[in-house]
Amino acid sequence: MTANRPLAGLRVAVTRSVDRAGGLLAALEGAGAEPVLVPLIDFEVSGNDVLGRALRRLAEGEYRWLVISSITTVRALKQWCESAGTSLAELVPPSTSVATIGPTSVDILAAEGIEAVLAPTDVQSAAGLVELWPDAAPADGTTNKVLLPQSNLASPTLVDGLAAKGWAPEAVTAYRTVDYPARDGRRLTAALAARSPMQECVARDVLAPAQAAGEIRSGAIGAVVLASGSAARRTAETIAPLPESCLVVAIGEPTREEAERLGMRVAATAVHPTPEGITAALAAARTHFHNQDSQEPS
Template identity: 55%
Template sequence: MPHPEAPAGTLGGRRVLITRSADRAGPLAALLGSLGAEPLVLPLIDFERAADQPALDAALDALAAGSFDWLVVSSITTVRMLVEKAAERGTTPAALVPAGTRVATIGPSSRRILAAAGIPVALAPVDMQSAEGLVDLWAAAPARVLLPQADIAGPALRDGLAAKGADVTAVVAYHTVDYPARPELRLEAELPSAVGLSHPGSPRELSQSQTRRELDAGTLDAVVAASPSAARRIAATLLPLGRCRFIAIGRPTAAEAAALGIPVAATAQVPTPGGIVAALGTVFANEGNTR
């Protein structure tokens, strides 16, 4: 059955490269496969545990003690960190967040994963699913906020919340590194299952050399970047893309790609597998479904 956001027949036979590891690419790969496309994966970035574990542990101790009014979760990888930290403490992720602390997040995937972990989300943008969207939604009022995030996270979310009157404690939750992460440091806690995120099987994984040959032969129809860091890695390792279209998961990723000189064929309106499928469908429909 065609995805409601993808023009019928536009994805059949298309070969789409997802620049994530197979476990993180699963939901998008499953949806693409159900629509007749061939999903392929090339992991470009990975995640390691924060170097300063005492600072992270202290922040989580303060969270559990009720020192924060809000916990802001800006990525699924942050949820993975919470799952890992809960396991270290012999408890559940939900037990890390006291009843009096509300949780905000950015995207629907994070919201579903948090719910599956027993952590209800009180605030999340619907139309603009980004740091900017959450800041726009945030009520101007004093609040104590814990913001665990990547080491390379930009200041937009932290500064935006502070401008709304929040006292923001930002802490490094994990490090974004080139794939593969060092095995002894890789953040790999298994995420709880969530409705809409289950995915059978695994897509085929390409090596860098295989990907280069596919790009040179013109046999890849699109490449999907799910973060600005993925766009930077694509610029560093995969250019030129030739006839392969670059699809961005959201505006920050599209902006980073444009700054790096990568033409952006489409940007997903919502940062979900369905949003990416819709963007792909629009690109291929506009081309008259020709090769």
């Protein structure tokens, strides 16, 4: 382990699907780690026209705000647009402002022709966006309706937070989070104009949960990256219990809270949910772990 390669020799399980893990795998490898993919969740289209009806109302100018709370939501909306013969840029009228949950999503949306005018930079989450949100609905006669297309498993943080500030949020299911792999014909497949930092994946080792569990218990895998609350739940269902020597890193605070609720010991939480942020958190956790070991009496 060196300053330039703080994860040298560490085999790391990454709980993302193959098509969404590229940037993280590259960052981990750059720090000396040997990452392996353990895909636990996948994404399917919503399967009904509730989303379509809401998006048609969006195009007609019914909403004051559109909140896009994840990069997966961008893909879901783009897939709907492709099936409807339109584009994301054409879908959002000038009268509707767009908010999202961090700089990465801002860049992804910009590549699709959409300008996000509100996004947290520090706490990149639903809670961070609520904190930035205007305190009161407009008093100039314009609509106070906010459209929130999101996962079927989304927490109520955004809906409750915006309602408390006087807005009228409308949450609709844009996609469904499912156990990996998604069903043929239902899988979310839309490609982004600007690839997410988590994408551009070159084939690596891919392990089934049972294989990963065996390698973790034998010590062959020394760390697990939890890439979402859903991944934390699937890890608890299919891989846990994790030994204390296994370094568990969460992509953000909501994921950490879910992992700890499920009984997992989280060694570190990324300050920013980016490949670099996750890698830095794991490196810090590993250093701390080694320092603790060196201080224990022999």
